[in-house]
Amino acid sequence: SLSVVVPATDRPPTLERCRQAIEAARCPEDEVLVVDAPAELTASGARNLGARRATGDVVVFVDADVEVKPDALERIRAHFAVPAATGVFGSYDDEPEARTTVSAFRNLLHHHVHQASPGRAETFWTGLGAVRRDALLAVGGFDEARYPHPSIEDIDLGARLTAAGHRIELDPAIQGRHLKVWTLRSMLWTDLARRGVPWVVLQLRNRRTSGALNCGWRYRVSALAVVAVVVALLLAQPAPVAAAAAILLGATR
Numbered sequence: 001s002l003s004v005v006v007p008a009t010d011r012p013p014t015l016e017r018c019r020q021a022i023e024a025a026r027c028p029e030d031e032v033l034v035v036d037a038p039a040e041l042t043a044s045g046a047r048n049l050g051a052r053r054a055t056g057d058v059v060v061f062v063d064a065d066v067e068v069k070p071d072a073l074e075r076i077r078a079h080f081a082v083p084a085a086t087g088v089f090g091s092y093d094d095e096p097e098a099r100t101t102v103s104a105f106r107n108l109l110h111h112h113v114h115q116a117s118p119g120r121a122e123t124f125w126t127g128l129g130a131v132r133r134d135a136l137l138a139v140g141g142f143d144e145a146r147y148p149h150p151s152i153e154d155i156d157l158g159a160r161l162t163a164a165g166h167r168i169e170l171d172p173a174i175q176g177r178h179l180k181v182w183t184l185r186s187m188l189w190t191d192l193a194r195r196g197v198p199w200v201v202l203q204l205r206n207r208r209t210s211g212a213l214n215c216g217w218r219y220r221v222s223a224l225a226v227v228a229v230v231v232a233l234l235l236a237q238p239a240p241v242a243a244a245a246a247i248l249l250g251a252t253r
Contacts (some may be wrong), residue, residue: 090174
């Protein structure tokens with residue numbers, strides 16, 4: 001049985017669409033827990049609270065700005081027919097709600113990264129991901145103290161689950177539509193401060209590097225190229241700017 005947990009303490013305007021999509025996809029025996037109080041509860045805290053109250057064998061996490069596909073929950077259920085499976089997560093679809101340039105780019109980039117990385121994973125994703133409730137509680141759930149804001153709490157959970165010997169899969173066929181509108185500022189802040197830097201810190205803390213998802217060589221080259229472009233611009237060196245920009249375009253084409 002599945003328990004779907006939606007953290008929504010900030011009462012986002014997309015919540016009703018998220019709920020309606022879950023209702024259309026779930027079986028009668030599945031339960032849905034929308035954690036919308038107390039207001040001061042973090043996303044990690046809301047997910048932990050939902051997981052503790054859940055009665056299903058498997059906890060499915062869905063972000064409040066994601067509209068799951070009609071077959072998403074059945075695809076998740078099929079994964080757990082295999083006893084060895086502990087967790088599975090999916091992907092955004094290729095039709096994001098917001099069609100502004102930044103929103104389309106950011107959401108389609110996420111889609112591309114997940115579509116290109118199917119199979120065994122060493123991380124996790126709470127946008128649309130599921131884990132056995134007993135395994136989740138055994139590793140302590142999400143780290144509320146370390147991640148008081150939405151960050152890489154799902155990646156950290158995946159690292160702890162895999163370190164405990166559990167198996168996590170990425171199935172790109174499990175999909176949902178992202179309803180979030182991105183701005184250039186929110187994209188840069190999220191990717192650098194809320195996810196990029198904490199992910200590097202996590203790898204240093206665990207004393208191991210990861211090639212998972214957007215930590216692969218192509219994305220590392222892209223990140224270095226961006227730094228090189230900025231430094232060359234500050235030094236007013238047009239040739240290095242052009243060279244670094246060409247490398248960035250080649251790595252992300």
